[in-house]
Amino acid sequence: xILLLGGTTEGRRLAELLDEAHVPYVLSLAGRTSNPIVRGTxxxxxFGGADGLAAYLIGSAIEVVVDATHPFARTMSTNAAAxxxxxxxxxxxxxxxxxxxxxxxxxxxxVDDHAAAAAAVLLLGASRVLxxxxxxxxxxxxxxxxxxxxxxxxxxxPSGDLPPTWRLLxxxxxxxxxxxxxxxxxxxxxxxxxxxxxxxxxxxxxxxxAEAGVRVVMVRRAGRGNGEAVxxxxxxxxxxxxxxxxxxxxxxxxx
Ligand code: NAP
Numbered sequence: 001x002i003l004l005l006g007g008t009t010e011g012r013r014l015a016e017l018l019d020e021a022h023v024p025y026v027l028s029l030a031g032r033t034s035n036p037i038v039r040g041t042x043x044x045x046x047f048g049g050a051d052g053l054a055a056y057l058i059g060s061a062i063e064v065v066v067d068a069t070h071p072f073a074r075t076m077s078t079n080a081a082a083x084x085x086x087x088x089x090x091x092x093x094x095x096x097x098x099x100x101x102x103x104x105x106x107x108x109x110x111v112d113d114h115a116a117a118a119a120a121v122l123l124l125g126a127s128r129v130l131x132x133x134x135x136x137x138x139x140x141x142x143x144x145x146x147x148x149x150x151x152x153x154x155x156x157x158p159s160g161d162l163p164p165t166w167r168l169l170x171x172x173x174x175x176x177x178x179x180x181x182x183x184x185x186x187x188x189x190x191x192x193x194x195x196x197x198x199x200x201x202x203x204x205x206x207x208x209x210a211e212a213g214v215r216v217v218m219v220r221r222a223g224r225g226n227g228e229a230v231x232x233x234x235x236x237x238x239x240x241x242x243x244x245x246x247x248x249x250x251x252x253x254x255x
Pocket of ligand 1: 005006007008028029030032044045046047048049050052053068069070072073074075076077079133134136
């Protein structure tokens with residue numbers, strides 16, 4: 001049995017491919033998204049840290065774990081690495097490529113964390129900001145940016161009140177360059193703050209920002225620990241085939 005730690009487009013896609021190939025797996029979700037679009041066997045909610053996950057792995061006869069969580073889901077990735085080590089189970093880490101090699105990357109202000117991003121926004125003299133750092137970190141920018149006009153775009157609303165000068169925009173990708181350009185111009189945005197999530201669904205804002213002369217503050221990724229690292233769903237399937245014979249045998253038609 002494969003345990004697939006999901007919460008991303010790639011996790012969902014990998015689950016679909018395993019499902020189509022009739023390879024047994026459990027897709028695990030944190031339970032943060034209301035009505036996630038998924039199929040197959042799904043479990044929801046935390047495991048209770050690395051020890052809880054290790055107990056789950058052993059108790060559920062898991063043979064291999066795929067960490068397909070978001071590149072910024074650091075706690076889950078650290079726990080997955082520790083639990084797999086503890087349980088003696090192989091780990092495949094699916095990390096979609098980030099934007100550090102994007103042709104415009106050298107034009108952005110790169111920072112290590114959200115506190116540094118907020119400080120950079122103030123140093124750059126921004127006044128109208130598009131903030132796309134995810135629901136969990138949106139409010140990290142308050143009180144630092146409370147005096148600025150901030151448009152906070154999130155897929156799910158943050159659990160707290162926004163400062164009076166901020167506006168919430170609830171939207172889920174994929175976004176287009178044209179649509180992002182319109183958003184930046186209509187809100188007269190001068191600075192985009194985002195994180196190096198990678199992925200095609202949200203990359204349009206970077207090209208649109210360049211076209212509109214909007215500066216970009218980018219939060220870097222941190223390392224994600226142990227396991228066999230792969231950067232695509234196809235590479236994850238190939239890695240799984242080494243640990244789980246069903247994948248090679250049954251997914252040939254799918255690949
Ligand atoms: P996190 O800080 O790394 O994880 C916090 C806790 O949530 C974990 O310790 C774990 O609880 C539980 N958890 C996380 N992912 C889980 C999963 N797939 N299955 C079961 N439990 C899980 O993660 P996060 O940044 O809060 O993100 C939560 C979920 O949203 C992740 O699955 C991630 O893929 C997805 N997501 C995150 C972002 C982002 O920017 N961070 C963006 C899009 C989607 P226990 O310790 O109790 O096991």
